Amino acid sequence: MAVDRDLPCSIVDVIEILGIPVIRNTGTQLYCRCPFCDDRSAHFNVKVADDVFRCHRCGRGGGVLHLYSLYHNVSLRTAGDELRSLFSNGARAERSLRANSPEVQIIASEEMQVASSAERDSTYTNLLSMLTLADTHREALRKRGLSDEEIDQLGYRTTPAVRTKRIVAELQERGCKLAGVPGFYCDRETGGWLFATPSSGIMCPDRNSKGEIEAIQVRLDNPQKGKFRNLTSSEKYYGTSAHCCPHFVGVDESLSSVYLTEGVMKSDVAFCLSKRLGMRIGFVGLTGVSNKSQLQRALQELREFGISRIVMAFDSDFKVKPNVAEARNYAINEVIAQGFEIVPLSWDQGVKGIDDLFLSFVLKKS
Numbered sequence: 001m002a003v004d005r006d007l008p009c010s011i012v013d014v015i016e017i018l019g020i021p022v023i024r025n026t027g028t029q030l031y032c033r034c035p036f037c038d039d040r041s042a043h044f045n046v047k048v049a050d051d052v053f054r055c056h057r058c059g060r061g062g063g064v065l066h067l068y069s070l071y072h073n074v075s076l077r078t079a080g081d082e083l084r085s086l087f088s089n090g091a092r093a094e095r096s097l098r099a100n101s102p103e104v105q106i107i108a109s110e111e112m113q114v115a116s117s118a119e120r121d122s123t124y125t126n127l128l129s130m131l132t133l134a135d136t137h138r139e140a141l142r143k144r145g146l147s148d149e150e151i152d153q154l155g156y157r158t159t160p161a162v163r164t165k166r167i168v169a170e171l172q173e174r175g176c177k178l179a180g181v182p183g184f185y186c187d188r189e190t191g192g193w194l195f196a197t198p199s200s201g202i203m204c205p206d207r208n209s210k211g212e213i214e215a216i217q218v219r220l221d222n223p224q225k226g227k228f229r230n231l232t233s234s235e236k237y238y239g240t241s242a243h244c245c246p247h248f249v250g251v252d253e254s255l256s257s258v259y260l261t262e263g264v265m266k267s268d269v270a271f272c273l274s275k276r277l278g279m280r281i282g283f284v285g286l287t288g289v290s291n292k293s294q295l296q297r298a299l300q301e302l303r304e305f306g307i308s309r310i311v312m313a314f315d316s317d318f319k320v321k322p323n324v325a326e327a328r329n330y331a332i333n334e335v336i337a338q339g340f341e342i343v344p345l346s347w348d349q350g351v352k353g354i355d356d357l358f359l360s361f362v363l364k365k366s
């Protein structure tokens with residue numbers, strides 16, 4: 001963008017002279033109504049320090065020259081000439097937008113909007129369909145007690161290490177939305193979409209009460225802080241942070257009670273093993289044990305399913321870890337306060353999770 005560098009104006013100056021409505025100004029970013037599409041909200045995002053814009057609705061984006069040339073339908077060269085003459089006397093436009101100007105109408109307060117659960121589900125379902133599960137990962141899942149058939153049904157996949165550009169191209173060909181889907185972000189130079197490859201591990205789809213994949217948890221091969229990491233692109237250019245949901249497995253209207261536990265893989269494994277034991281149990285795994293809003297969402301959805309009893313099946317380490325104990329106590333109090341019947345389960349500390357407990361039963365049986 002060397003051609004932009006000697007321009008006498010910034011992208012904010014050009015937004016002002018074009019009269020593009022600014023909906024929100026964070027000081028470093030502007031959220032505007034897009035002049036190029038039928039945007040009724042604030043999809044047109046401007047990164048002030050980088051002098052770049054992108055509309056998350058129509059996908060148009062670029063630098064100062066692109067904005068002016070698109071708006072007036074002139075070539076980049078003409079855009080440069082006209083901007084130089086407009087700002088020739090050094091009189092740059094008022095920088096009112098740089099400070100939080102009182103004229104700026106504030107109607108939105110969220111950051112980059114995450115795509116809807118249906119859109120994320122479509123993109124993630126397509127993404128997982130292009131990947132495979134490595135033999136080492138299949139073997140690790142067998143060790144947790146799963147059969148090959150169960151492993152295939154869960155749809156777990158190994159994180160891709162190569163050919164992610166081809167995966168992105170294929171997703172776009174299939175019409176999948178990438179803007180606002182955690183894990184995807186933009187290339188700073190070309191504006192093209194990229195996939196933020198996570199550290200290697202097993203990708204586990206985090207499904208909501210309707211079965212939609214809202215997020216993906218990765219069971220890391222080399223755990224650092226914690227064994228699981230959510231698929232995210234929050235640190236990236238036009239990326240999105242992960243939005244996990246309470247993970248539902250085997251829950252339907254025929255049940256009156258469910259087991260509440262933590263994590264996607266734990267609930268999936270426990271569900272498969274409980275079936276093997278001839279039990280009919282539904283599980284909800286919270287993806288983040290101290291995530292209070294997620295617990296609220298889970299309880300509300302369970303009530304809609306007609307569930308009246310909740311079996312608390314948190315890891316046994318609550319007996320030795322104060323933060324886990326605190327989260328468990330909060331959940332117990334909340335479950336009771338909301339009128340559910342509660343059954344707090346606990347078991348020997350040598351057995352960590354509900355999945356390990358059921359595995360020990362399965363092994364005893366065989």
Ligand SMILES: [Zn+2]
Pocket residue numbers: 034035036037038039043044055056057058059060
């Ligand atoms: Zn647009």
